[in-house]
Amino acid sequence: MLIKELFAVLFPHLVGVCVDQVFRSGTTVRIRARTGTMEAACPACGTPSQRVHSHYERRLSDTAVGGQEVLIHLRVHRFFSRTSTCAKATFAEQIPGLTVRYGRRSVRAAGALQAIALALGGRAGARLADRLASSVSRMTLIRLIRALPDPGLDAGPRVLGVDDFALRRGHSYGTILIDISTSTVVDVLADRTADTLAAWLRAHPGVEIVCRDRAGAYAEGITRGAPHAIQVADRWHIWRNLGEAVERTVTRHRLQALIAAPSTTDTSPPAAPQVLLRSPADRQDRIATRTRERHAAVHALLEQGQGLREIARLLCLGRNTVRRFARAASPDSLLVHDGTGRRPKNLETYDAYLRKRWAEGCTNAELLHQELRALGYHGTSTTVRQYVRPWRAGTSAAPAATRSPTVRQATGWFLRNPAKLDPDDHHRLQALTTACPQLAALRLHVRQFAEMMMHRHGQIWRPGCTPS
Structure with a gap:
């Protein structure tokens, strides 16, 4: 008994x-x-x-x-x-x-494994389950978590984050909803349309602030589903907007700054050949011609009332590419100031070392190639031999040509944290801002805006303060 x-x-x-x-x-x-x-x-x-x-x-x-x-x-x-x-x-x-x-498994064993999986996850949960319940793999615990029903949600969070994600990039997208206060996923929507988001907001009242990206469908859906909610942009999209404005400003004023103050990091003698800078209007190369033709075609279709998706289909272009051409007032704003037009060779990274060894009397291309391989160079000896061939005509190494920074490089200097900027890049940025007052004002505004975003303090930002 x-x-x-x-x-x-x-x-x-x-x-x-x-x-x-x-x-x-x-x-x-x-x-x-x-x-x-x-x-x-x-x-x-x-x-x-x-x-x-x-x-x-x-x-x-x-x-x-x-x-x-x-x-x-x-x-x-x-x-x-x-x-x-x-x-x-x-x-x-x-x-x-x-x-x-x-x-x-028995009901009690399944409940114990689910509790372990929710508390510890896969690998750690499998080690504990081996002691307390039964031997299971980490994937079994993950499947138990996925089999649990989703918790009910009657009201929406006070601060809601809305963003899209790709189910299949370029074809199918969904919407993820996040509780900003707890950094947890609230729900996942099947698409990114305004109707779906508006229906979800009406079914889950209580949302006071919505942090979203720049999609117009989300703005419309929030306005319809939660008209009293405050719509704000997240920090990533705000900084991206600033980066695009900085890139446009650098594109307009970079030529003026480089003409006034060429690159100061070049250590070559004054007799070194200089790179001739060309404005976008002077460019007649293949890329410039294609850019002007595409810009004219996109704007012609826009005037006919065609949408971006239809234009992308007619011109066989990506929708983001069509959007970039549609936003540009002129094709010149899409063209970067070009120098020689050639791409930098991999050996240019080792140019200083090669010139130093050449000045020391080492003119054997095969020996120079072996030394570069030890430094991390992955090219062939033929490339090294072609690179030093012009040097054999003279008694000393030819001076390196001055290369101007690209718009992308200069934009990165403005947006990067000054404390993490390389001394060489900092010196070149200082030369650009000294030669161009507009770029100097741009640098000041970017730093002020970064302080406001990082430390969450500052004064009211007015778009009119951005240099033109």
Whole structure:
């Protein structure tokens, strides 16, 4: 009698079955049990049935006892369904609190593994489950988490973050909703349309602030679904907007700054050949011609009332490319000031070392190639031989040509943290801002705006302060 009471206390979920045997097999405790059910209800139609079809043995993993894994061998019945219109001809009985359909674990073991998975995740949870419940893999724990139903959400968070993500880049996109206060995902929408977002906001009232990206569909959806909510842009998109404004300003004033103050980091003699700078209007190369033709075609279709998606289809261009051409007032703003037009060679990184070794008398291209390989160069000896071939005509190394910074490089100098800027880049940025008052004002405004964003203090920012 005492053993039965002890068994009922330790295994309350086995009270509804008949335990025939408990034995140990290796490090596993095995329990043989059977059901005494004479009648069971069909899970499809709910009609009870007493007609037994057959019986079979189920193996259920249970929680550990005394540090030992427990395996239950449960013999259950299969019944015939009595309703002729039922979709099921036969069905297996289920023991409340012990089994579920297609389950290979007891209800108590499954609950323990779900709690471990939610608390620790995959790898750490698998190590703890080996001690407390049963041996499972990390992927099993992750599948248990995914099988849990989503928690209900009656009201929306006070501060909601809205952004899109690619299900299939360029084809299918969805919308992710985040509670900014807790940094947790609230919901995921199937698309990024205004109707879907507006319907979600109406079904989940209480949103006071919405932090979103620059998509017009989101602005429309928020206005319709939560008209009283304040719409703000997140810090990433604000900084991106600033970066685009900085790039346009640098494009307009870079030529003036470089003519007034060429690169000061060049250590070549004054007789070194200089790079001739050309304005966008003077460029007649293939890229400039193609840019002007595309700009004219995009704006011609815009005047006809065509949308960006339709223009992209007609011109066989990406939608982002069409949007960039549509926003540009003239094709010259899309052209970067060009120097020689050639791409820098990989060897130009090692130009100073090559000139130093050439001045020391080392003129063997194969030996120079071996030394460069030790420094990390991955090119061939033929490239080195072609690079130093013009030097053999004179008695000394030819001076390096001055290369002007690109718009992308200069924009990066303005947007980068001054404390993390290389001394050489800092010196070149100082030369640009000294030669051009507009770029100097731009540098000051960018620093002020960065301080406002990073430290969350400052004065009201007025767009009119941005230099033209």
